[in-house]
Amino acid sequence: MNFSDSIISALRAIMANKLRSALTMLGVVIGVGSVIAMIGIGEGTKQKSLENIQIMGSNMLTVFPNWRRGGVSGGPTDNPTLKDEDIVTLKRQVPMINTITGVVQRRMSARNGNKTHFTQVVGAEPQVALIRNATKMWQGSWYTGEDEAMSERKCVLGFTAYQELFGDEMAEGARIRIGNQNFDVVGVIAYKGGSGMWNPDDQIYVPLSTAKTRLMGKTNLDQIMMQTSNSDLMIVTQGQVEDALMATRKNASGEPLFRVMNQGDIIAQMETQTKLLSMLLAGIASVSLLVGGIGIMNIMLVSVTERTREIGLRKAIGARRETILAQFLLESTVMCVVGGTIGILLGLGSVAFVAQALKVPPVVNTQAIILAFGFSALVGLFFGLYPALRASSLQPIQALRYE
Amino acid sequence: MSLIIDTKHLAKDYVMGDMVVHALRDAHVQIQAGEFVAIMGPSGSGKSTFMNLIGCLDRPSGGQYFLNGQDVSSLNDDQLADIRNKYIGFVFQTFNLLPRTSAIKNVELPLMYAGVKNRSERAKQALEEVGLGQRVHHKPNELSGGQQQRVAIARAIVNNPVLILGDEPTGNLDSRTAEEIMALFQDMNRKGKTVVIVTHEEDIARHCKRIIRFKDGRILQDAPVEDPVDARDILRHMPDPDEVITADFAV
Numbered sequence: 001m002n003f004s005d006s007i008i009s010a011l012r013a014i015m016a017n018k019l020r021s022a023l024t025m026l027g028v029v030i031g032v033g034s035v036i037a038m039i040g041i042g043e044g045t046k047q048k049s050l051e052n053i054q055i056m057g058s059n060m061l062t063v064f065p066n067w068r069r070g071g072v073s074g075g076p077t078d079n080p081t082l083k084d085e086d087i088v089t090l091k092r093q094v095p096m097i098n099t100i101t102g103v104v105q106r107r108m109s110a111r112n113g114n115k116t117h118f119t120q121v122v123g124a125e126p127q128v129a130l131i132r133n134a135t136k137m138w139q140g141s142w143y144t145g146e147d148e149a150m151s152e153r154k155c156v157l158g159f160t161a162y163q164e165l166f167g168d169e170m171a172e173g174a175r176i177r178i179g180n181q182n183f184d185v186v187g188v189i190a191y192k193g194g195s196g197m198w199n200p201d202d203q204i205y206v207p208l209s210t211a212k213t214r215l216m217g218k219t220n221l222d223q224i225m226m227q228t229s230n231s232d233l234m235i236v237t238q239g240q241v242e243d244a245l246m247a248t249r250k251n252a253s254g255e256p257l258f259r260v261m262n263q264g265d266i267i268a269q270m271e272t273q274t275k276l277l278s279m280l281l282a283g284i285a286s287v288s289l290l291v292g293g294i295g296i297m298n299i300m301l302v303s304v305t306e307r308t309r310e311i312g313l314r315k316a317i318g319a320r321r322e323t324i325l326a327q328f329l330l331e332s333t334v335m336c337v338v339g340g341t342i343g344i345l346l347g348l349g350s351v352a353f354v355a356q357a358l359k360v361p362p363v364v365n366t367q368a369i370i371l372a373f374g375f376s377a378l379v380g381l382f383f384g385l386y387p388a389l390r391a392s393s394l395q396p397i398q399a400l401r402y403e
Numbered sequence: 404m405s406l407i408i409d410t411k412h413l414a415k416d417y418v419m420g421d422m423v424v425h426a427l428r429d430a431h432v433q434i435q436a437g438e439f440v441a442i443m444g445p446s447g448s449g450k451s452t453f454m455n456l457i458g459c460l461d462r463p464s465g466g467q468y469f470l471n472g473q474d475v476s477s478l479n480d481d482q483l484a485d486i487r488n489k490y491i492g493f494v495f496q497t498f499n500l501l502p503r504t505s506a507i508k509n510v511e512l513p514l515m516y517a518g519v520k521n522r523s524e525r526a527k528q529a530l531e532e533v534g535l536g537q538r539v540h541h542k543p544n545e546l547s548g549g550q551q552q553r554v555a556i557a558r559a560i561v562n563n564p565v566l567i568l569g570d571e572p573t574g575n576l577d578s579r580t581a582e583e584i585m586a587l588f589q590d591m592n593r594k595g596k597t598v599v600i601v602t603h604e605e606d607i608a609r610h611c612k613r614i615i616r617f618k619d620g621r622i623l624q625d626a627p628v629e630d631p632v633d634a635r636d637i638l639r640h641m642p643d644p645d646e647v648i649t650a651d652f653a654v
Binding site: 002005012016309310312313314315316317318319320321322323395396397400 | 455489
């Protein structure tokens with residue numbers, strides 16, 4: 001009995017009970033499909049986020065207060081805060097800093113007429129445009145240092161925020177409401193190509209002083225953002241920034257109350273997060289594949305019982321143990337592989353669909369496809385093994401007399 | 404004449420709980436090539452056990468069995484499967500055809516397990532031999548009982564075995580169809596095939612040349628049949644086949 005005979009007879013057995021086979025395959029279809037979809041969507045989100053970080057700006061260093069250290073137990077000096085004087089310190093002590101600004105931010109709703117958009121409002125000095133690589137304008141221009149000094153209620157819209165609030169109308173000179181304050185739109189930043197998580201286009205910039213005093217009521221800074229003059233010396237600069245801040249911003253045990261991150265750090269941190277998320281999603285999807293496998297085993301056991309006489313006959317006319325074993329293993333494997341193939345197509349379809357809805361690129365992960373395909377074949381083999389062993393060890397006389 | 408079946412002190416015991424059932428004891432049987440033998444006996448007589456043993460479907464507890472000169476008493480499952488495939492053709496009471504599978508594919512099955520190449524050709528030939536040359540692509544549910552048994556016989560002879568074993572081959576058939584099947588067995592026997600059938604019908608056994616009777620696990624009687632019945636003679640004196648078929652449908 002050669003391989004093509006075996007395949008043909010396996011397919012025939014599967015086709016003999018179409019509805020049952022289809023329902024059995026459904027488990028594997030859903031399992032493989034969700035694995036592909038989860039990995040694909042996870043990868044897409046990750047890629048998009050990476051892009052977002054890259055278009056955010058270059059040679060960028062960001063200082064965050066480190067909330068993990070200090071805190072309530074540490075007393076007043078241990079509060080991980082960043083203040084305006086830190087900027088003065090940095091300007092004085094780190095010559096490689098080109099531009100620097102403090103940042104406060106909060107998610108707020110902005111309203112233009114009857115259009116409301118919930119977005120990230122960033123309070124920063126106008127040089128943030130350089131740091132964030134956002135000098136190219138679609139309309140108008142950035143607010144000025146004078147606006148900053150006067151705490152003017154002026155704002156610059158990211159492109160996505162502009163589209164949400166104005167469609168494609170002129171925004172420059174218009175007045176919008178952010179929180180409960182009126183702001184004059186002075187400019188719209190040109191489209192940077194961001195979307196999804198951490199979208200740099202979905203932001204509204206206001207002068208730092210305005211944000212602190214009028215909009216958010218903050219005295220401390222949420223971040224200090226700076227651009228260094230030389231990307232090759234990024235690490236050196238980062239070290240200098242850390243040294244400069246350590247003088248004042250450390251806790252009782254001498255640990256820093258801040259973190260300095262470059263883009264690489266941010267990317268790395270984000271990658272760990274999304275990786276964790278992807279693994280979690282793939283793990284959940286694998287469970288459904290497992291359940292699909294158990295479904296296959298169940299049906300194969302039923303099939304072996306139903307076909308006991310057939311097995312007896314096949315043995316009587318000369319089928320060996322391994323022939324019967326191979327026959328039933330092949331049936332479950334073919335069922336899983338066919339189900340897996342359909343699942344892959346379905347998974348790719350849902351990746352395309354969800355990617356469009358989330359505005360992330362649809363990532364076709366070849367590795368995931370091969371893995372899912374191989375895994376489904378393995379599921380077939382594994383869960384088919386026990387029923388196949390049962391079938392192959394039937395004694396021909398008992399099997400033939402089975403009612 | 405060569406010996407096809409040669410058993411010496413053949414015995415089979417079954418253990419049931421703490422009781423040992425001697426299903427077959429000390430059976431000496433020799434069957435020559437070209438014989439046509441009926442095995443008879445009431446249920447529990449050991450005839451089925453004997454049939455399973457000579458069909459290599461089971462292993463004896465004691466004694467020896469030579470099939471076509473080869474000692475098969477102590478072969479393992481796979482070796483027995485090969486022996487069955489090569490030397491024995493089975494015909495069962497319930498036909499045991501694969502459902503939803505055409506006649507020719509059913510007949511090809513033993514050839515497939517034997518790894519033979521020109522299968523469909525040989526299967527078609529076997530079907531022609533049993534008079535089903537026109538129905539090779541019919542599925543079992545499109546065939547009458549007699550036709551299904553013919554397919555089973557074609558499957559039994561397709562590998563050109565030395566022994567054809569029928570286990571109540573006419574048990575599920577009406578008397579006319581049973582006669583037709585017996586005629587087929589007689590034809591094959593005339594062509595030189597060794598045929599052994601198990602039956603509990605005296606009428607059927609009378610078609611054979613020799614009857615071995617079992618009782619309580621032992622051979623009770625082993626005697627030639629004087630003036631065996633020719634199935635074709637009986638068929639000639641039976642009512643018109645059309646009437647029988649009509650009656651069949653009425654049921």
